[in-house]
Amino acid sequence: MNKILEELKKEASKCINCGFCDSVCPTFSASGYKGFISARGRVNLANSLIKEIKNSSNFSLNISEAYYSCLGCYACFEVCPAGVNAGKVSELGRKLIIKYRKDQKKYLAELLVKIILKYKDPLGLSKKCAEWSQGIEIDEKSNIIFYTGHMYQLMGYSKKLEKFMLDNKLIFNLSLKFLNYFPFLNKFSSYFYDKEIEERMNNILKKIFNLLKTCNINLNYLKEKEPYPGTLLLDFGYEEEFEKYSNYVTKLFHENNVETIVTIDPHTLELFKFHYPKYAKDFNFNVVYYLDLLNVSNIKKFDKRVTYHEPCHFVRRLNYNLHLKILKEITEVIMPLHKGRNTLCCGGPDAMLYPEISENIACNRFNELERTGADYIITSCPVCFTNLYKSNKVFDLAEIFEYQ
Amino acid sequence: MDIIKQLTSILDKNSLLYKKEEIIPYSRDASFFKGSLPLAVTIPNNVEELSRIMKLCYENEIPVYIRGGGTSLTGASVPFENSIVxxxxxxxxxxxxxxxxxxxxxxxxxxxxxxxSYLDMFGYFYPPDPASSxxxxxGGTISTNAGGLRAAMYGTTKEWVLGMEVxxxxxxxxxxxxxxxxxxxGYDLTALMIGSEGxxxxxxxxxxxxxxxxxKIGRILAYYDEIEKVGEAVAKVKEEGITPMIAEFMDKIALESIKKTKGISYPENSNVMLILDIASEExxxxxxxxxxxKIINxxxxxxxxxxxxxxxMERIYLARKGILSSLLVERESMNQYxxxxxxxxxxSKLAITLKEIQECNKNFYFKISLLGHIGDGNIHITIFTDPNDVELMxxxxxxxxxxxxxxxxxEGSVSAEHGIGLEKKKLLIEEFKAKNSLVNLEIMKQIKKVFDPKNILNRGKLLE
Incomplete structure (x- = not known):
């Protein structure tokens, strides 16, 4: 417990309890203002936990709700005068649960982890995830791979699954317990398939691929061999499993002579930039984001006024904002009240485990974006897109890009 | 607990917390005081629910602690045992x-x-602006009569409250x-509520x-070698009939911390900075x-x-407003608070007061930083100490x-804008003693009895 505990202590003990973080923590208001489902509460709980473990070398506090409900949006870190990152505190809290208090784990998380490890995809749909690529021209000899990470493809399932969970809580929880023993039954997930979202996502993938091709970049794509990157393993606190999994993915890349990985979403980009190098041996690839490869000066003007929802992972974790710069070049942009490093989370990370909280946050953000009066609401992350998709005004950035 | 059972008849399950891990966050506020775990935390949805909770606690004589943003610096919102938050x-x-x-x-x-943010859309604002805004x-800022930077021109919260529901x-x-x-x-009951700390x-x-x-606002920045000059400068500006909107000062330790955290440099040989804002028509x-x-120069x-x-201007304003955050870098260890x-x-007494504080600290040897609102004479002495060290405390x-x-x-006061809470109970008595007005304390106690005969609200604070 020592290593995780030491890290937790280092982070949480800096807290001066000013409460600034609570004012920006999306889960606080979305949970009906429960203090333990907020940034300051999570840090308070960590400090109590540290004390308890110090006295009895174990802990009795149930920390599951507090730490699994954290979105990891890092809005708290942005306003903290003492430099405490309650998001990081939650990450460490989840690692503690998985390592020492499995009784506090989440059944859904456990199930998804099992499926990821077995099928290399959270829903066991690797084959389906490659369907978008039918008819596109792939250069199998290229050492530059177009890597989807299954993120856009999985969105076709997440919304319906979330609705089912909201409407059938009891049945869902019982089925989860059952499914944990028989993970191969995950094929039932095709029931939650949303044709409209799937088609939209597949078109976005094709669009991004073709935008890159127009720039004369020869791209390989691993099709059904492409594994999911393992984001949820780390998010749910399964550190050991992530270590093994990331090594598997890295080996697969090496076997396919990969040198450059072109990512298309912020979650995967962050994972490859910051976490894979820590966990996976020989992860020495050149990781790039697709936007950096486009000939942006050649993108056509867009004749609609837009507002841009900046994904937390891009602006706060990756410090990346090329999207907004390009948008400002091609059209009129009206930014919402919460922008830049103060952007609001879309609620997406809570969609699976806390669908009600997630939905409250999404509605709140969607309303703020709509209040700008813009014709289009643009974002650049599949998770944000899906969670904010509450009207036909919502678009992925790639959808509005055309070359002159 | 019976009381929890009764509370479940008033509140939905999402508005009532009583498990240990759920209520831990409510035992602290932004002060160094550590409260106890209450019996339960209630988060009423409306005034009717709130009224029923109060009635229940009143009938059962259960202490009640009201919590707003939990930003009190004096322990005004920490609960004690066997209470309801x-x-x-x-x-x-x-x-x-x-x-x-x-x-x-x-x-x-x-x-x-x-x-x-809301008022800004209509071209208006609500002037009280404590650093914790x-x-x-x-509710919390009315309860402590909060002030802030703009108090030099606009006064504190008490100037801005017309009425309320309680x-x-x-x-x-x-x-x-x-x-x-x-x-x-007749009696101004609105005024009575302001600063009553729940x-x-x-x-x-x-x-x-x-x-x-x-x-339009213009900002003057001036660095001096001596604190007296700052006091004198502001006094002269006022004598000329100019009322600054903001008049702030901070000492060298504070300036150094801003340099480290915000990258705003200052002349090495200066010991104090003055920020003066003048607001007017275009x-x-x-x-x-x-x-x-001209006067400043x-x-x-x-x-x-x-x-x-x-x-x-925004960069400087935020640096001043966030000064307490910046000062954290001046802590010598993580234990320091x-x-x-x-x-x-x-x-007019500011310069001499600051000098006497520094003199006084020669007997204590604390690392301190002096800053505050020179426009209204409010000094925030920031003391670097350790709440876990009994002797030091x-x-x-x-x-x-x-x-x-x-x-x-x-002829000043022991509490300008943070309130009394747990921290300044002794100081409150000192103030009434010094003014030969101990009877005030008795009047306050009698008022408390009229409003709260069973002493269930914020028990242990302010007057006790």
Whole structure:
């Protein structure tokens, strides 16, 4: 417990309890203002936990709700005068649960982890995830791979699954317990398939691929061999499993002579930039984001006024904002009240485990974006897109890009 | 517990917390005081639920602690054992805005920054701006009569409250004041609630005055070698008939911390900085600013400048507002905690008071930083100490007591804008003693009895 505990202590003990973080923590208001489902509460709980473990070398506090409900949006870190990152505190809290208090784990998380490890995809749909690529021209000899990470493809399932969970809580929880023993039954997930979202996502993938091709970049794509990157393993606190999994993915890349990985979403980009190098041996690839490869000066003007929802992972974790710069070049942009490093989370990370909280946050953000009066609401992350998709005004950035 | 069972008949399960891991966050506020775990935390959805909770607690004589943003620096919102906490978080709506009559009606849990973001859309603002405005609430700031940077021109919260709705300890709901600027109705019960720190009744919503945003603001920055010059400069500006909107000072330790955290440098040989804001109509600002700048320069600052550039002004304003955050880098270890004093003296006595505080610290050897609102004489002495070190905390308390006495000697007060809470109970008595007015304490106790005969609200604070 020592290593995780030491890290937790280092982070949480800096807290001066000013409460600034609570004012920006999306889960606080979305949970009906429960203090333990907020940034300051999570840090308070960590400090109590540290004390308890110090006295009895174990802990009795149930920390599951507090730490699994954290979105990891890092809005708290942005306003903290003492430099405490309650998001990081939650990450460490989840690692503690998985390592020492499995009784506090989440059944859904456990199930998804099992499926990821077995099928290399959270829903066991690797084959389906490659369907978008039918008819596109792939250069199998290229050492530059177009890597989807299954993120856009999985969105076709997440919304319906979330609705089912909201409407059938009891049945869902019982089925989860059952499914944990028989993970191969995950094929039932095709029931939650949303044709409209799937088609939209597949078109976005094709669009991004073709935008890159127009720039004369020869791209390989691993099709059904492409594994999911393992984001949820780390998010749910399964550190050991992530270590093994990331090594598997890295080996697969090496076997396919990969040198450059072109990512298309912020979650995967962050994972490859910051976490894979820590966990996976020989992860020495050149990781790039697709936007950096486009000939942006050649993108056509867009004749609609837009507002841009900046994904937390891009602006706060990756410090990346090329999207907004390009948008400002091609059209009129009206930014919402919460922008830049103060952007609001879309609620997406809570969609699976806390669908009600997630939905409250999404509605709140969607309303703020709509209040700008813009014709289009643009974002650049599949998770944000899906969670904010509450009207036909919502678009992925790639959808509005055309070359002159 | 029986009380929890009874509370379940009032509240839905999402509005009642009683498991240990759920209620731990409610045992602390932004002060160094560690409270106890209450029996339960309630988060009422409306005034009716709140009233029923109060009635239940009143009948069972259970102490009740009201919580707003939990930003008190004096322990005003920490609970003790066998109590119920009422979180006002769900009272988060802005109900009405009337720009002709110039008031806004906001519920108690609305955070000040959110209120001002809303008012900004209409060209108005609510002037009280404590450094915690991102998190502090309408109800909490009324309860402590909060001030802030703009108090030099706009005064503290008490100048901006027209009326409110409150719930008495027995659950009865009533309204004080109203939507009009003038009223003459006997005792001013609205005023009585301001600064009462949750000991008399629960504020649920308030009618607040608002002001149009100043058309234009100019900012003067000046660095001096001696603190007296800052006092003198502000006094001279005022003598000339110019009322600054903001007049702030900070010492070298504070300047150093801003340099480290915000990258704002200062002349090495200066010991104190003055920030002076002048607000006026577009056309009349420049001559006013020019006059004030001339006065500032007549006292030979090491460096001075004037700016009306909004970006630069914002950078300096945020640096000042966030000074306590910046000062954290000056801690010598992670165990160190900053306790923030809150004395006030007539502005004319500021220079001598600051000197005497430094003299006094020669007996204590604390690392301290002096800063505050020179426009209204409010000094925040930031003391670097360790709340886990019993001996050191005794010394800290003694030092706070001594600085309070210095303020009283100069006809000031021991508490300007943070309130009494747990921290300044002794100091409150000192103040009444010094003014030969101990009877005031007795009057306050009698008032408390009228409002709260069973002493269930914020028990152990302010007067006890």
């Amino acid at each position: 009422i979180s006002m978080a769900k009272f988060d709506k802005i109900l009405e805005l009337d720009t002709i009559s110039r008031y806004v009606v906001a519920e108690a849990g609305v955070r000040l920054e959110n209120l001002n 991102i998190a502090s609430t309408v 719930v008495f300890p027995n659950g009865e709901i009533t309204r004080f004041g109203g939507k009009v600027l003038k009223r003459s109705l 000991t008399l009744a629960v504020i649920t919503k308030a009618i607040l005055k608002i002001a149009p945003k100043p058309r 056309s009349s600002l420049d001559p006013l600013l020019e006059r004030a700048y 007549s006292l030979n600052p090491i460096q001075s400048k004037v700016t009306t550039d909004p970006i630069e 900053m306790i923030i004093g809150d004395i006030v003296v007539p502005p 005794k010394k800290t308390e003694e030092f706070l007591l001594e600085t309070g006495k210095i303020a009283l000697k100069h």
